[in-house]
Amino acid sequence: MSQLTSTDLFSPVQLGPYNLPNRVVMAPMTRNRAGEGNVPTALNATYYAQRATAGLIVTEGSQISPQGFGYPATPGIHSPEQIAGWQLVTDAVHSAGGRIFLQLWHTGRISHPSLQPDGALPVAPSAIAPAGNATTYTGSQPFVTPRALELAEILDVVEQFRQGAKNALVAGFDGVEIHGAFGYLIDQFLQDGTNQRTDAYGGSIENRARFLLEVTEAVCGIWGANRVGIKLSPSNTFNDIRDSDPEAIFSYAIATLDHFGLGYLHLMAASAADIRHGGKPIPVSEFRSLYAGTIIANGGFDRETGNTAIAKGDADLVSFGILFLANPDLPKRLRLNTPLNPADRHTFYGGGEKGYTDYPFLDATTVN
Numbered sequence: 001m002s003q004l005t006s007t008d009l010f011s012p013v014q015l016g017p018y019n020l021p022n023r024v025v026m027a028p029m030t031r032n033r034a035g036e037g038n039v040p041t042a043l044n045a046t047y048y049a050q051r052a053t054a055g056l057i058v059t060e061g062s063q064i065s066p067q068g069f070g071y072p073a074t075p076g077i078h079s080p081e082q083i084a085g086w087q088l089v090t091d092a093v094h095s096a097g098g099r100i101f102l103q104l105w106h107t108g109r110i111s112h113p114s115l116q117p118d119g120a121l122p123v124a125p126s127a128i129a130p131a132g133n134a135t136t137y138t139g140s141q142p143f144v145t146p147r148a149l150e151l152a153e154i155l156d157v158v159e160q161f162r163q164g165a166k167n168a169l170v171a172g173f174d175g176v177e178i179h180g181a182f183g184y185l186i187d188q189f190l191q192d193g194t195n196q197r198t199d200a201y202g203g204s205i206e207n208r209a210r211f212l213l214e215v216t217e218a219v220c221g222i223w224g225a226n227r228v229g230i231k232l233s234p235s236n237t238f239n240d241i242r243d244s245d246p247e248a249i250f251s252y253a254i255a256t257l258d259h260f261g262l263g264y265l266h267l268m269a270a271s272a273a274d275i276r277h278g279g280k281p282i283p284v285s286e287f288r289s290l291y292a293g294t295i296i297a298n299g300g301f302d303r304e305t306g307n308t309a310i311a312k313g314d315a316d317l318v319s320f321g322i323l324f325l326a327n328p329d330l331p332k333r334l335r336l337n338t339p340l341n342p343a344d345r346h347t348f349y350g351g352g353e354k355g356y357t358d359y360p361f362l363d364a365t366t367v368n
Contacts, residue, residue, distance in 0.1 A: 008307045010335050013055065013316060015294055016226035016263035018099055018174065020055035023310060024331040025319035027298050028058045028103045028177065028231070032349040033356060034075040038063065040085035044075070045092035046357050050328035052098025055317060058177050058229070058266070059089070061105030061184075064164030066117045067157075068185070070107025072137050073350060077102060077164045083171045090172035101175040101229060102168040104161055104219065108185030109146035109194070110239050112136050121147040123157075125188050125195040125202065125211075130240040151199055154211060157185070161215045165222040175227035178212075178219055181268055183239025186212050187232075190249055193242035209253045216260060225261045229296070234287075235270035237277040246280055255290040265291055266319065269299030285314040303334045329361045338362060 009023050035041040048057055063069045063076040076082045086102065093100045109124035112134035116122060124146035133140040149157065161178070168176050180186035188194040189211040195202050201210050212230075220228050234250040243249055257265060270281035284297045297315035306318035324330045326343035333340055347355020 007310055009303070009310060009318060010331070011310075013294075015056065015317070016175065018056075020099065020317075022053075022055040022331050022335075023317040024055050024306075024334060025296055025298075025317050026051050026054040026057040026324045026330075027319035027321040028060050028179070029321050029325060030060045030071065030074060030349070031325075031356065032071060032073040033351065034073050035085070037079065037081055038069070038074060038076040039079075039081045040075045040089050042088060043353065043357065044085070045088040048089050048100065049092035049096045049098070050357060050361075051324060051330070052093050052096035053329060053331045054098065054324070055331070057093060057098055057100040058319070059100065059102050061103045061179050062086070062164075062168075064104050064106055065157075065160040067120075067123060068106035068108075068160065069115050070111035070122075070184075071135050072115070077104070077167045077171070078160075083167050086168070086171035086173070090174075094172070099174045101177050101227075102171070102173045103177045103179050103231070104164045104168070105179045106157065106160065106185040108188045109143070110134070110184055111146075112141055113144060114138065114141070121145070123147050123149050123153070124185070125149065125197055128194055128196065130183070130194075132240060148197070151201075154201060155214075158211070158214050158218050162218040162222060165219040169222060175229065175263055176219060176223060177229040177231055177266060178215060179231055180212055181231045181233035181266075182236055183241035186215060187236070187239075187241055190253060191241055191243035191246070192249075193240075193244075205249050205252045208249060209256065212253060213256060216257065216262075220260060220262075226263050228260075228262050229264040229266055230257060230262060231266040231268070233268035234282045235274045235279045236268060237274045237279040242278075247282060247286070250282070251287065251290055254287050258291045258293060262293055264294040264296050264317070266296040266298065267315075269297065271299060283314075284309070285312075288314055303337060306334075326359050328359055329363075333362055336362070 111122035129145040
């Protein structure tokens with residue numbers, strides 16, 4: 001355990017080429033408020049610009065292709081209209097003095113034929129159906145058994161990530177985060193509960209990490225490694241994901257990612273739900289010795305625990321989800337240690353301004 005320092009959430013920090021004014025990160029949060037054609041709108045631009053005092057904003061997941069689509073009204077980054085919609089967002093955030101990374105997303109098997117082009121089956125490393133239900137435009141429907149990607153198709157998906165990264169550059173982002181967490185496609189390749197391939201992408205730890213590393217290389221080739229982040233969730237059970245030895249696969253993946261010189265590694269701590277569903281609670285601090293670069297920690301942090309994680313050296317920055325959702329001026333509220341707005345869970349997903357852009361600022365006169 002490292003020695004306590006005076007560094008805290010409100011200290012400036014260098015992240016890749018950017019000098020961030022604080023270490024309070026807005027975590028990616030799906031809000032299901034994209035417009036027709038999965039295009040970001042002016043409402044989304046207002047939402048993100050309101051939160052521009054974050055040291056860094058990471059957007060909600062944005063599908064890199066129609067095949068990567070898994071939830072209604074979630075934004076994409078594969079059509080000209082989507083790129084233009086995201087440009088509204090980046091312009092608004094930059095005008096407000098903020099910095100914003102786009103999260104690149106492929107949901108893999110966590111989709112449904114009604115969301116896929118021509119009603120096709122969702123794709124995955126292996127033809128294993130997840131337990132539970134998909135969210136579709138006609139309501140909740142049981143997940144289907146996905147189609148296992150052919151070997152040659154895997155390179156096509158890597159190319160989808162590369163093109164998504166190119167499109168994010170055109171849209172004016174400051175960087176990108178690769179979504180390798182929460183049981184989506186990259187996570188499905190990593191974990192042996194979802195990857196039972198017998199080719200170069202399955203079996204051994206090295207093979208199961210291959211897809212993640214190829215995607216990382218492709219995206220870094222567009223942005224430069226120091227403007228790329230990766231999100232991983234070693235303890236996660238969401239979307240019926242599991243591994244027989246999560247410490248082994250994630251330790252290998254993280255130690256290998258350390259060689260890229262990435263902007264950051266975004267690590268999820270175990271949630272109460274993960275533990276309740278049998279996940280192994282692996283603390284973020286366990287990976288600190290394997291990764292010399294910048295670590296962003298996420299998972300139920302508040303002002304006190306966030307400051308402690310940074311002071312101990314377990315993390316360099318801390319990301320906040322629900323707290324940022326309900327408090328557009330969260331860095332100011334945390335710094336002043338003032339009361340926080342309560343979050344309205346009924347408005348987390350879908351809808352319009354209510355529960356999205358109408359949360360009050362500490363100083364009501366600053367509301368956009």
